[in-house]
């Protein structure tokens with residue numbers, strides 16, 4: 001989930017935490033978009049000069065919600081080949097609990113470098129970079145790992161690039177990095193979770209740990225679609241879902257997570 005500092009999210013972390021409590025979560029990890037070197041990206045990410053403010057914002061919410069919800073600091077890092085040195089330093093800027101590595105193929109920073117006009121070639125490039133992002137060893141999990149499909153939904157046919165996807169997943173599995181099942185895709189042009197069935201099945205086949213995220217940019221979306229996500233995971237054969245604290249992975253039974261959400265609903 002995000003903060004207003006990225007310029008395209010609303011709501012104080014405390015408001016996100018309150019929704020989390022209502023929906024049955026024990027806490028939240030705020031993972032706003034990381035500052036990047038170079039010119040500012042208004043409306044996309046905070047600048048370096050606002051990073052301290054970000055940490056303070058999350059800390060204030062942590063204190064305000066103490067004993068009610070566990071509010072933690074995390075970061076969503078854009079991965080673009082060539083940024084490895086910057087990111088290596090950045091993950092040491094604070095005591096993050098959880099660092100997501102994400103490629104945002106629809107953003108100009110990435111598109112300008114790699115988009116050629118051939119939608120399928122662009123998808124292949126994306127999956128090559130996805131594997132590279134895992135191999136940096138900098139991230140706990142890879143965010144919304146088939147996001148490239150939203151760039152040209154009509155050109156998305158994962159079976160057609162199965163070789164590249166399978167090779168990418170093999171490389172990711174070898175690193176031990178987790179991957180996210182992100183429910184925000186249900187609201188995007190593609191109308192399905194990120195990843196969809198093809199990539200998710202490949203993750204399961206290789207025993208890649210999975211983390212569920214809503215990618216909330218408004219407080220009301222905290223834990224949005226989690227029931228559907230847990231159902232999807234169960235359908236492809238997952239029995240456990242993971243989360244991170246102090247950058248250490250914790251696995252819990254999906255059934256336990258489902259029970260918690262159901263109990264919160266009944267109490268309302």
Ligand SMILES: [Zn+2]
Pocket residue numbers: 002006008033217
């Ligand atoms: Zn965002």
Ligand SMILES: [Zn+2]
Pocket residue numbers: 076102104143144
């Ligand atoms: Zn993202």
